[in-house]
Each structure stands twice: as C-alpha cells, then as structure tokens.
Amino acid sequence: MLKLKSFIKPYWLWCVLAPLLMVVEVFMDLLQPTLMASIVDKGIMKNDLTHIVSTGLTMLGVAFIGLIGGVGCTIFSSIASQSFGNDLRIRLFEQVQSFSNRNLDKLKTGSLITRLTNDVVQLQTFVQIILRSLVRSPLLLIGSLVMAIRISPSLTLILLVSVPLLFVLLYVLIRFSFPLFSKMQIKLDGVNTVLQENLSGIRVIKAFVRGEHEQKRFNEANKDYTETAIKVTRLMSLNLPLMMLVLNVSIVAVLWFGGLANWNHGLPIGDLIAFINYVTQLLMSMLMLSNMLTFISRAKVSGDRVGEVLATTNEIANSHDSLTNAVHVGQVEFNKVSFAYDSNDENLVLEDISFTAKPGETVAILGGTGAGKSTLVSLMSRIYEVSSGSITIDGSDIRRIDLEHLRKNIGFVMQQTILFSGTIRDNIRYGRPDATDEEVKQAAIAAEADGFIMGLPEGYDTILGQRGINLSGGQKQRLSIARALLIQPTILIMDDSTSALDAVTESRIRGRLSQQMGSSTNILITQRVSSVVDADRILILENGVIAAQGTHEELLRTSEVYQEIRQSQLKKEEAS
C-alpha cells in the first residue's frame, strides 16, 4: 500500500481541496438543525416572524454553499482519483513490459490482466470514496458530536454508551463475516471451474452424452456456493437492524432524559429537537462508515496485488556497460548450459548443454514433448536466463550484450503463434515498423504467405483480431514466419513453427529459406524427421540433456533414439 502513495502525490492539491470542500458541505449540513432550532425557539416560541423568515433564507443560503462544496469536492476528487488510476496503470504497464518471462510465469498472464484492469479500477474507486465519503462520515460524526456537546453536555453522555457499542458491533460482524467471504470466493471458483470445463470440453460431453451428469456436477457446486452466500449475506444483514436498534434506543433515551432536562434545567424544546437530529446524523454516519469498511478491505486486497507487480523486478536487464555492437555473423556457442525455472529448484530443465552453430549452418533440435527444446532456444534471446554455464554469440557472452541489440539480431518464430489485432501488414511489420510495403511483400513471399494474403479481399490491409477475420493455424504460422524474416535476422530460430502446415507448403518454405537465409545461423525445432535430414547438425534432446548429436548419416549409424524416432514416422519397409 505504501508504494501507491507516491502515485497520489502529484495530485496532492486536489486531494487537499476535495476534503476541504467536503468539510464545507458537511459544515453546512451540520448548521441546518441549529438553524432549525433557532426557528423553533426564537421564531415560533417567541412569535418573531422576521426571525423565521431571515433564518429560513439563511438556511437556503447555507444549502447553496453546501452544494458548491459538494460539487467542488466531486470535481476535485474525480480528477485526483482518475488521474491517479491513469498514472498507476501506465506505470504498471511499463513495469510488465520490463518483465522477464520468469516474472510473467510467476505472476501469470491472466492474473496480470486482472491486476491492470480490475484492481486498478478498484483502487481508483477507493481513492474517490476516500476523498468523498470517508472524509464525510468521520467529519459528520465528529461534527455532530461537537454540536451535541454544545447543546447539552449531559445528554451527550448517552452517546458515550451507544457509540462504543456500535463500534463493538461492527468489529464483531466483520470479524465473523470475513472468513466466510473468502470461503464464498473459493466456492465461486468451484462453480466457475465446472463452467469453464464444460465450455471447453463441450464436444466431449456431447459425444458421450454426459449433459445430465455435468448438470448434476454443476448443480452441486452451485448449491454449495449459494448456501455459503446465504450464510454470509444473512450475517451481514444483521448489521443494519442492530445499528438501527442502538440508534433508536439512543433517541428514546434522549427524549426521556431530554424531557427531564427540559423540566428540571430548562433545556429549550428547540435544542431538544436539534439534539435528536444530531444524534440521528451521528449514527447515520456510523452506518456509512461500516459500509465503507468493506470497501477498504477490498481495496487493500487490490493494493497488495498491484504492489506485488510494482515490487517485482526483472533480473534480466542491461548492465551499464552492455555491448551494442557485438553480434556480427551470428556464431552461437552453448557452453555447459544448465537451466531450472526456479533458481533454487533442483529440477533442471536443461543440463550441461554444449554445442556450436556456425553462420550459414542449420542446427536441428529433435526431441519428445517436454524434453526442453523450446526452453533451450528461449535462452538464446534471453527470454530466460541460463542458470549456469554460458551462451556466447560471436564470442561475447549474451548477458553482456545489449538486450535490444541482441533481440533485433534474432528472428524467433515461436511455437505458439501470436498475432495482434491490426492489419496483416502491421503484423508482419511488427519488428520493424519502418519497413516499406515492398519489403513486407518480400517477407510474405518468402514465408509462402503472399498467395493467401492476396486472395483475401483486402489483401495486406485485412484486419485481424477481435473485429477482424479469422485465419487458419497454418496461415497464422506463415505470417509469424514472415514477421521474423522481415527483421533480416542474423540468427533465425524456428520453434516447431510449421506444424500446422501440410508437408508440401512446409518444404516450399524450407526451399525459400535456404535461398534467403543462406548466410544466417538457423536453429530449427521440429517433430518431423523429414525436416531435419538436411541439417548440418542434429541435436537429440531427451529429458533436458543432449542424448546424441551429429548429422543425419552419423546419427543413423550411432543413435538408437534417432532410429526409433525415425521409424515411428515411417513404415518399416521404407525405412530399411
């Protein structure tokens, strides 16, 4: 929460003005009962018509000043809270942009999205409420108390009993309902899980005709949640009647003791009425305060979640003397590289990996699911940082190379194809926004994408994404290949990026690439043995270690694993 204070600082003036104006409004509200008492005591009781009229007019003036205070407070608190949220959001976005993948894995993409959207809005609302109401309620409370004491110190003693009682009530309720609230959240997660599973597995459910079975499962979760929700809401609904009871009993006590005071000590009737009004106001503000408390606790959760993002620092950053001119031809060397996702985890994802990829060469990496292939190539552009050992490019340790310089030299086509909303052209141009249309087209041709793009009615200006058209998996893969080619990388990494393409298209792309990317270093991850036959070196990765490496012919002779993989893809008679 402390960290967030600095975001409100630039708006300190608004933050001071808003409550001040609220003080004006509250003060005006507080004046009303006194003026009212004055009308009764001095006007009505003493038959003074001019006093009634002038006090009535004063009341109008007071109400108007109150309006100015209220509106002003609204304006300033809106500016302060919205701008605070805006700054916080931008800062968070910047922070996330600086994150390493390890950070992202830890905080989870979905959760980060809610933190930037939901939680920020929650905090924004919180600031707004603090500036407006949270000042109002205690102010009203204290103001009413002061006014009440001014009228009759002895009657105020009644409040000495009721106000602490209200606080105790509030504390007890919150104490009991909060654990239930979190329990309710868990049950709600249960409902959502069943729902989520059903939406994603609807085909399976329908194929096995298990609709009724799933409904039973859902109804159970639904009922479970509802029962808890009823329990919590019922507990919370005790709040209002109990508070009202305390409030009303206090009022009766005021009537009783006030009546006696009127007889014995000459307390004016008007004062008695005003006193009752102040007591009502005081206890109403207590009610508002209790509503506010639930808000604060919710804001605290959001504040913690946002604070966690701000406190997370990226371990992959440029050192002060990073090299901005280190990559020339793209000779990659892995020296005894090991990697674990968690630094104190003994579970190594990669262990003791050493190999060299020279300019103009193609190194293919083959291996089962979960063998560590994608992780291995991610290390090269420092999406993840090696745990031990080192990777060098053209002789420089990549940890010493400027990140921007490093990444701009690596064309990385990832396994999971991610495109952005916008035109096809913008997507291809993603890594080099200044590329010309002709360059974009050339890249698309090389990726065998120009054909289908030109077939679309809008061609390169076709809009992708939410409001745009939907491409097939293979088409998306080709766009992401074009995107990587456009930056003319020194090193090209293709992580199983042709899996959705049929073999004909794939081999055409491979042909184009060998023409265009002849001088670059190529790293290729694939499942298909047919794609690796021509590679200068094949690495076989198994459980994070290199099980074998060599050319196709060498491996055929020496590696059992390689033969197994190959045979699994071929009919026996053709393999022999």
Next chain:
Amino acid sequence: MSSPHNRTSAQVPGPPGAFGRGHGGGGPAVPIVRAKNRSATIRRIWAYLNRQRGGLIVVYIFTVLNAVLSLVAPFLLGKGIDVAVIPREYNLLVRFSLLLLGIYGLSSLVAWVQAYVMTAVSQNTVLELRRDLFAKYQELSVQFFDTHARGELMSRATNDIENVSNTLNQSVTQLLNSLITLSGSLVIMLTLNVPLTVVALLTIPLVLVSSRKIAGLSRVYFKDQQRHLGELNGFIEETISGQKVVKQYVREGIETERFRGISHKLNKVGIKAQIVSGLVGPVMNLINNLGFAIIAGTGGWMAYHGLATVGIIVSFLNYSKQFGRPISELANQYNLIQSAIAGAERVFEVLDLPSEYESAEEKETECPSLTGKVDFRDVSFSYKADSPILNGVTFQAMPGEKVAIVGPTGSGKTTIVNLLTRFYEGTDGSITIDGFDIRKLNKRGLRSQIGMVLQDAHVFSGTIRENIRFGRLEATDKEVEKAARLANAADFIARLPHGYDTMLETEGSNLSHGQRQLLTIARAILADPAILILDEATSSVDTRTEMQIQQAMKTLMQGRTSFVIAHRLSTIQDADRILVIQSGRIVEQGPHEQLLKLHGVYHELYVSQFERAV
C-alpha cells in the same frame, strides 16, 4: 477470474443470426448498458422471483410492516414532545418512551427477518437462473460454441448473473420499501397538515427533472467511458498475452506509448463521467435542504399564526426527510438497476436460443443398436450460401472398417465428423447409419454409439477413475481398470502417488499431454461405441509418445467403424479407405497403395513427407 479467452488471434467470426457479441471489453466497472427491452426483461426476472413465492410473501409482509413502523415512530416522537414534554406530563412521557422502545425494537426485528428471508429468495432465484443457463448451455449445439467466444459465454454466467444477484439482494426490498415509505409519508403528511404537504411536494418536480437530466448525461459519458475501457482492456489483454513476442521484437517502448495514448483518452472521459455521476449526491442534498428550509420557514410562519403546533412541525420535518430519501436513493441506484437489467437480458438471450434436442424438424425415433455402416450421399454443408465448407461428399464405410480423412487445414475434414455426430446441422444430401437417416435418429442415442478422441485430450477436474468412468457412468472399478490397461494407461497411473484416485488439476495440468490422451482413449474403450472418431488424436504429441498411443488406438479400433483424421500420413497407411479432401470435396479415395499409383494429391502429400527421410 474468467476471461483470458478472448485471445485476439483465435476469434471466430460471428455466425449468422442468434445473438451478437454484446458489450465489448467486459470492463470491471459497472457497465452502463441499456437494456433493449426493459419491461419484458423485468417481467421475466419477476417470474423467476415468483418461484420463491412463500418467501416472497413473507418479505412483502415484513417490508410493509417495517415501512409502517418506520413511519409511525417519528409520528409518536413528535407527539411525545407535544403532549408529554411541553405540558410536562411525566406519566405520558413514561408511556411514550416505552411505546417508542417497543416499536423500535419490533422495527429492527422485522427488518432483520425481512433481510433474512430475502437473502434466501434472491440467492435461490440466482441459483435457478444460473442452473437454467447451465442447462441451456448443455443443450446448445456444438456449432454454437464453435462460433461464440468462450470468454463471452463465461461472462454471461458469471458477471451478468452476479450483476443480477447484487441488485436483487439490495434493490428489490429497497424499491418496495421506498415505495411504501414514499406513499406512507405522503399520507401522514397530509393528515398532519395539508398546506405544508403541498409546500413539501414543491421540490418533487425539481428532484425528478434534475435526476433525469443527470442520469441522462451520465449515461452518455459512462457509455463513452465503457467503450474506452473496453479498448484499454482489450489492449492490455492482447499485449500481455503476447508478451514474449513483444519482447522478442523489442516493442516495449512502442507498446507503452500506445498504451499511454489509450489510457489518457480513457482518463479524460473517466473524469467527466465521474464528475457528472457524482453530481447526483450534492444536487439531491441541495434539494433536500431546500425543502427542509422551505418547510421550516413555512411551518414557522404557520405556527406563528397559530395554524400548526410545534410538535406537528417537528414530525412533519422528519417525514419530509423520509419523503426525500427514497427518491434520491432511487436516483443513486439507477445505474446499478440498469446494468442488472442489461445483464439479465443477456442471460435471457441465451435461454431463448433453441435447444438442439428439441429443434428437430422431423420426428426422431429412438436409436437402435448400430453396427456402424456409414453412408454419406452427396452431402453439402455451408454456413453462408456462397461459401460451401463441404460440397457433394459421397463415401461409404462398412462395419469395422478404418476410414482415414486427409487433406490440408481448413479443407473440411472436421466438418465431416461434425455432421456425422450431428454437432452441425443443416446439410444437403443424406447421411445414413445402418440405413437409418441420422436426422431421424434421437441425437442422444446416436451420440452414445459414437466414441471420440480429440486432439486437445480434454479431461475434467476430478480423479483419474472419474475421468475414465466418464465413458460409462455405471462401469465398475474393475471395468475402469481394464479399460486403462487396454489403453496402455495402467502403467503411468500405477506410478502416480494415489493411483486411480489421483486428483487431476484444472485442464489436467498435472499430466503430460500424452498421458491425458491415453486417458481419453481409455474412456472411449469403456464407452464401447460402434463408431469411433479420432480427430488429430496424436498430432500434439511427439512421435515416440505417439507410438504408445498408436498401440492403444489399435486396440480401441478393433471391431468398430473408425474415422481417423491425421496430419501424419504414417499413422493412416493401413486404413481400409483413405479420403483425400480438398476445398470441401473428396478429390481421391481408396486404399494407400491405390492412391499412390494415381500420382495425384495424395502422392504429392506422401512424397513431401517421406522422400527426404528415406
């Protein structure tokens, strides 16, 4: 929470008809979306509420009681001052005090009972709404799910229903209470003093006009804000989901600048929206105070002229406050109620969609036990008239045969199986199984004789045993274990810490993809269907895992008519019949050797996959 599913790149274009996308973004702030047909929606919510009639009646009674009590109390308070305090009547003061204590105590009790019962009424109403929505989801066709974003459907069942729930709990009794307080206050004010009542009513038009003006204005700004918020959320979602690409292409700076732009726009609109909607409070406060001052002035003047007693004016002032409160409460809740109605409308939209089980054009007959002779005759299918997905597809599969379907992505392979299972409907031509037109067969009966193993290997949270038993709910533990053995899954299950009782996490994330696929095969074995569909069942796993799965699939396919869709031709060479699909047509069909000899499409596919490896 729910919706990182709106991944931009995976959006399916909307289908013709049904319902639209609703409001975009799904922002967290109360979305101010106006309902299209407000009164009809309110009536339907009412109908739902009415199912809890017993509770609702109790709530009615207690709400009325509560309102009456809260009207009587100030009346007695004023009376007490008039007849007990001022004339110094000790006995009367005692009686008034005790009476008030009793009334206040009763009032709190009544308020509590009312809230207690209403909680159950509203929660149970929402429970039914949620249950009905889920049941409807079970009845909608697969085609529907393929053409609607999952996050959006999810949000209807969560955010929208949550909106309804919140409002039901707060607003229904409050509305009723406000109404009674309003009319009760009016009646009492009239009995107290007619001229003063007329004066008090003077502020009403002011309240109505100003709250309407502000609500109208704030709706405009909120809509604008909602739009910008949607844009912002979309941008955040897209950029953070694609963070790896952003980093790889060193776009952090550019994206931050773009974000700054969108965020600033939202900020501007947001400030306006907040200011306008924040006006409601102070303005209502002013009007209330205004009314207070006018009544005090007039009342004072009347008392001066002997037209009213002090006590009457005091109680009158109390009532005028009570009179003003419900109006400003309603104005404050306007947005909340609006968005709840809009949420309910989005839920009802789904509930109104036709069930795939009831919408059959022809009368369905119970599905007999099938042997699995499948006949496609001149089958065509299209979403839109001008772009057919399938075009005149004709083929036959004899019982026990293995039919492979190959072809490029998007050629219509999956559509063939979607038609066979009647996931998609509206075909030209005819599909028969054992001579029965499938359109005339009961859908549930038909599907229970077709087994499926799909690429994404879907498992549910629950134990391994439950996941296999999903194939046949009444299967014994022994049968489940036998199916697992046949599916080559028994070994890895045995190695898990709790064996068959191991709990799977959401989406089965504690198993590898290959292991999950073996589970789905076991499930299909247990279901023992006449017809089997394997749709890219092994394309997400590596080739060595595939070998294990292949063996399991062989066991599974024995004695059943099976349809295999595969990318890797190595897996389908032994098929009895291979259908080569291109742009929705069967361009070649026959066994492997025969197709190779044609030197056509299949040959080209085959050669490109194998020649270099040989």
